[in-house]
Amino acid sequence: MTRPPTGAARPPAGLRDFYENPAVPVASGPARSTRQAALLARALGPRRTGAPPATILDIGCGDGTAAATAAHLLGGHRLVGVDWSQDALRRARTRIPAAAPGELTAVRGELTDGGLPFATGSADAVLFSEVIEHLVDPDAAVDELHRILRPGGHLMLSTPNLAAWYNRGLLLAGIQPVFSEVSLRHIHGRPGTQVVGHLRLYTARALRAFLTAAGFDVIRLTGAPYHDVPRPLRPLDRAACHLPSLSSILLAHARRRTPHSPQDP
Numbered sequence: 001m002t003r004p005p006t007g008a009a010r011p012p013a014g015l016r017d018f019y020e021n022p023a024v025p026v027a028s029g030p031a032r033s034t035r036q037a038a039l040l041a042r043a044l045g046p047r048r049t050g051a052p053p054a055t056i057l058d059i060g061c062g063d064g065t066a067a068a069t070a071a072h073l074l075g076g077h078r079l080v081g082v083d084w085s086q087d088a089l090r091r092a093r094t095r096i097p098a099a100a101p102g103e104l105t106a107v108r109g110e111l112t113d114g115g116l117p118f119a120t121g122s123a124d125a126v127l128f129s130e131v132i133e134h135l136v137d138p139d140a141a142v143d144e145l146h147r148i149l150r151p152g153g154h155l156m157l158s159t160p161n162l163a164a165w166y167n168r169g170l171l172l173a174g175i176q177p178v179f180s181e182v183s184l185r186h187i188h189g190r191p192g193t194q195v196v197g198h199l200r201l202y203t204a205r206a207l208r209a210f211l212t213a214a215g216f217d218v219i220r221l222t223g224a225p226y227h228d229v230p231r232p233l234r235p236l237d238r239a240a241c242h243l244p245s246l247s248s249i250l251l252a253h254a255r256r257r258t259p260h261s262p263q264d265p
Contacts, residue, residue: 032224032249033129034154037070039220039253040125043154044077045177053077054124059116059145061081064092064106069154070127079125081106082116111141118148118176125154126173128256131200133179135158151258158224162201163248165236170209177201178226192228207252216254223247 011134044054054077058067063083073077081092092106109116111131128146135141143154159165162181167177176182176190181198202210208218223241225234226248240246 006186009060018188030065031227032251033069034073034160035224036066036127036129036251036253037073038257039251040070040127040154041073041158043253044125045091046072055080055122055126056125057082057118057123057148058127058129059109059111060128060134061092061106062088066097066127066129067092068095073223080156082109084108084133085108085254090186102167111135111144112137113140114147116144120147121150121153122211123148123153124150125156128155128157130158132157132162132202133200134196134202136199138210139214141210142216146215146256149256151256153256155211155254155256156254157254158208159202159207159251160198161203161223161247162206162225163203163245164226164248165234166248168246174260202250204250207250211252212256215257217257218252218254220253222251224249224251247263 007166035175040056047053055076055261056070056079058070058079061067061083062085064081067079081089083092086108089106089108094109107117109118121138126149128145129231132138149155162179164178167179170177170190176188178191179198180190180201181195182188182245184195184197187193188196207223211218221244223244224247225237225241229237229248237248240248244250
């Protein structure tokens with residue numbers, strides 16, 4: 001994350017202008033991207049001889065950093081970055097390695113009904129890293145991910161945890177939680193100096209219930225540390241990862257439910 005531009009003549013007119021601003025951060029940390037890619041690589045397993053490559057979509061790819069990191073662990077598969085920001089896509093196309101000569105590796109798409117340029121059931125896996133907390137309509141977005149994934153396809157999602165261990169203490173003290181924002185212009189009432197456009201936040205329980213209701217089976221929910229935790233507190237932040245409900249970041253591995261798979265209660 002980066003500090004918003006100083007000396008700006010006027011604040012962003014809306015969300016689209018906000019994310020087209022080159023000063024707004026559009027990438028999650030490389031450590032988190034590596035962890036997600038490793039989980040997906042294990043889920044996909046080794047590519048069988050003669051089998052076609054899996055189609056993996058990095059939805060909300062930002063500047064392509066996460067996809068470029070993931071590509072090293074997902075070799076042999078087709079990796080495509082998708083974002084709605086033209087500025088982010090320009091940067092992504094310089095980072096995401098081509099899966100095949102002449103093949104597009106970063107394309108524009110929106111998380112609306114039919115807004116992603118992929119056929120129904122055409123994707124084997126979706127990376128959805130640090131995106132859902134920015135969405136006005138997460139229901140429509142996850143419905144669109146469900147559409148493009150094949151039955152049994154993998155969804156690797158990460159998002160900040162509203163109930164992170166330090167946020168519980170901050171709320172008890174009457175302080176706005178870390179990750180939450182009340183303005184796209186300035187920080188009000190919480191620690192930190194960076195405006196990043198968070199609109200929705202989840203606890204581990206809420207995220208599991210949300211994905212289950214959207215037609216996914218949650219295979220695994222784990223925790224990850226947050227890079228901006230003060231250095232003296234980082235050992236505690238790493239320890240909290242062993243209990244995802246307290247961790248800074250939630251990492252969910254879910255699969256699109258097949259017609260014969262039981263629905264979680």
